[in-house]
Amino acid sequence: MKPVRLLGMILAGALLSFGQVRAEGFPSKPIRLVVPFAPGGSTDIIARAIAEPLTKILGQSVIVENKAGGGGSIGALEVVRGSKDGHVIGMATVSTTASNPAINKKIGYDPIKDFQAITNIAATPNVIAVTANFPAKDYKSFIDLIKRNPGKYSYSSSGTGGIGHLQTELFKSLTGAFLVHIPYRGAGPALVDTVAGQVPMIFDNLPSALPFIKDGRLVPIVVASSKRLAVLPNVPTFAEVGLAPVNRMAYYGLLGPAGMSKEAIDKIHAGVQKVLQDPAVRKRIEDTGSLIVGNTPDQFAAEIKAEYEIYKDVVAKQNLNLN
Structure with missing residues (x-):
C-alpha cells in the first residue's frame, strides 16, 4: 500500500473517531428546559432569558417547555423521569422543591433525592x-x-x-x-x-x-x-x-434528574455562568425584580435542602394539610 494512501486512511479513521466522540458527548441533541408553570410568570421569563444565549454556548437548542399543573409538580415529575444524560432539565422554584413537597405527601417525588441541583440563576424578594x-x-x-x-x-x-x-x-x-x-x-x-x-x-x-x-x-x-x-x-x-x-427570597434555578451525568452538569453550569455575564441577560432578569445568583451545584443543593426543612417544620408546627 502506498504511504500516501495509508496516511489518508489513518487520518480518515482519526477524524471518524473524533466525530464519534463529539457525537457521543454532551449535548448531542436539543435540550428540553421544563418550566413547571404557565407562560408569562417569573419562572418562565427567567427560563426564556437564559435559553437562547445558552443555546449559542452549548451548540444545541435549549427548548423551553411549559408543563403547568399540580402546583408545579407535573413539570417537576417530567424532570425526575427524564433521561440522565442532561437533555431534560427543569426550572426549580421554592414551590416545586420545598413548600409543595413539604405539605403534599403524595406529590410523587423527593425534592432532595430525586433531583440534581445545577445552579440558582436568580432570587426574588x-x-x-x-x-x-x-x-x-x-x-x-x-x-x-x-x-x-x-x-x-x-x-x-x-x-x-x-x-x-x-x-x-x-x-x-x-x-x-x-x-x-x-x-x-x-x-x-x-x-x-x-x-x-x-x-x-x-x-x-x-x-x-x-x-x-x-x-x-x-x-x-x-x-x-x-x-x-x-x-x-x-x-x-x-x-x-x-x-x-x-427573610427568605424565592429562587429560580436549574436542576436535572438524580444521577445526571457529571459532564452535563459541568457544561450546563459553565454555560449558565457565561450567560449571566451578558449585560442584556442580566438586565432582562433584573427587570423582573430578581437578583442574579449563579452559584455552584453544591450551594444550590444546600439552599433547596434548607428551604425544604424549613417548610416541613412549618407544616408540622402549623398542622397544615391539603384539605
Whole structure:
C-alpha cells in the first residue's frame, strides 16, 4: 500500500473517531428546559432569558417547555423521569422543591433525592402587601392590628402548598398572629382579588405586586430580602423587624434528574455562568425584580435542602394539610 494512501486512511479513521466522540458527548441533541408553570410568570421569563444565549454556548437548542399543573409538580415529575444524560432539565422554584413537597405527601417525588441541583440563576424578594384601604400602613401598626384581632383578617395565596401560603404560615408561627388562608388557583387570581379588595392582604413575589404598589392599589408592609430594596426604600426587611427566618427570597434555578451525568452538569453550569455575564441577560432578569445568583451545584443543593426543612417544620408546627 502506498504511504500516501495509508496516511489518508489513518487520518480518515482519526477524524471518524473524533466525530464519534463529539457525537457521543454532551449535548448531542436539543435540550428540553421544563418550566413547571404557565407562560408569562417569573419562572418562565427567567427560563426564556437564559435559553437562547445558552443555546449559542452549548451548540444545541435549549427548548423551553411549559408543563403547568399540580402546583408545579407535573413539570417537576417530567424532570425526575427524564433521561440522565442532561437533555431534560427543569426550572426549580421554592414551590416545586420545598413548600409543595413539604405539605403534599403524595406529590410523587423527593425534592432532595430525586433531583440534581445545577445552579440558582436568580432570587426574588417577596412582600406582604395590603389593600389601599387597610387600616394599617406600616409594619408596627400592621402587626399590632392583626394580633389584636385574631381571625378577623385573611390573606390570599396561589394555592395550598405554594410559597405564599407557607411563607405566611411561617410568619404566623413566629408572631402568634392568626390570619385566615384563602387559596386560589394561581398567583394571578389571588393578586387580582387582593387588589380589588376581596381579600385584605397577600404575600407575593415582588415583580407581580410591584406595579400595583407603584400605582397605590397595594401598600407594602415588609419584604423578604437580604437588604432594603431601592424600589421600596422605606419598607423594612423581615430581619429588621425581628423575623429573620421569614427573610427568605424565592429562587429560580436549574436542576436535572438524580444521577445526571457529571459532564452535563459541568457544561450546563459553565454555560449558565457565561450567560449571566451578558449585560442584556442580566438586565432582562433584573427587570423582573430578581437578583442574579449563579452559584455552584453544591450551594444550590444546600439552599433547596434548607428551604425544604424549613417548610416541613412549618407544616408540622402549623398542622397544615391539603384539605
